Amino acid sequence: MQSKYTVQSYISYSLATAHRKIHTSLTRRLKEFGVQVEAWRIMEILETETDFTMGDLAEVVLMNPPTLTKLVDRMVSDGIVHRRIANRDHRQVNLVLTELGLKRIHQIREQVQIEDDEIFRRIGSEKAKMLHTILTEIGDLDLQ
Amino acid sequence: MQSKYTVQSYISYSLATAHRKIHTSLTRRLKEFGVQVEAWRIMEILETETDFTMGDLAEVVLMNPPTLTKLVDRMVSDGIVHRRIANRDHRQVNLVLTELGLKRIHQIREQVQIEDDEIFRRIGSEKAKMLHTILTEIGDLDLQ
DNA sequence: TGAATTTAGTTGACTTGGAAAGTGTTTTCA
């Protein structure tokens, strides 16, 4: 632990460093498909979850509602998803993957999966498990 | 390890989740002082490093050069740092903390340090050490 | 019931981030 920096600043930075490397690598590869990382994450969620609202999504992918709205706008105009007003509550919006969206997922996963094994191997399954544990615990921290 | 998501997407997301919580908390608190997290990080670096160039900084804080340039522009107009053309190479720029910048650091640290102990305690020193190890190892990954 | 409040999501103005091209300095090497 470096002592000359404040703890929060240090952890924030270390996490950012690690995150950025993985994020950047993923970004670069997804870009070939014209897909943002967050969009990809949403696509993966919508694949199994059929009645997520914007609010649910915003919470799960940790985006502010306006940011999510605009991302979804882009996804809609790309023909990947479409909005459906929820039955139970007409204020809510459900996102649904289009045919194209589903096709796109398979295309991308085919390419990306290949390198996944490589990354998994590099990190090592033990280390990955530790990482998972710690991230979960830190994720549960309630930092005001 | 969740299996329905690609590994990279999953790790990227987990790291983002953890990072975002700490980053957001720090952001909120630094905002009271009108300081961005990255600016704070730079201020802490400049406190000890006196001949960092823009390039060095960009590498250490993981910012793209144009982004750093603009952040520094803001810091200069806030009177926190000033640019000094390097002696050895007139293309390079050294950043120097101003009196105000130094004063600002002490002000902020006084406030922030208090909560640092609390955060450190919550994470736990053992967990923090593990976190540090893993972040370092993952940080060293060469992801193309 | 119905006026006031809360909630879900969107819009708009503004700020910040990034890729690529541009400027001026230093280095390379024929």
Next chain:
DNA sequence: TGAAAACACTTTCCAAGTCAACTAAATTCA
């Protein structure tokens, strides 16, 4: 030496994120 290449940083232009205000639907409770 001096033309070409490499380098350090900045500028420009466009994409994406944030805050605060807004719209419309649902809920509360006097």
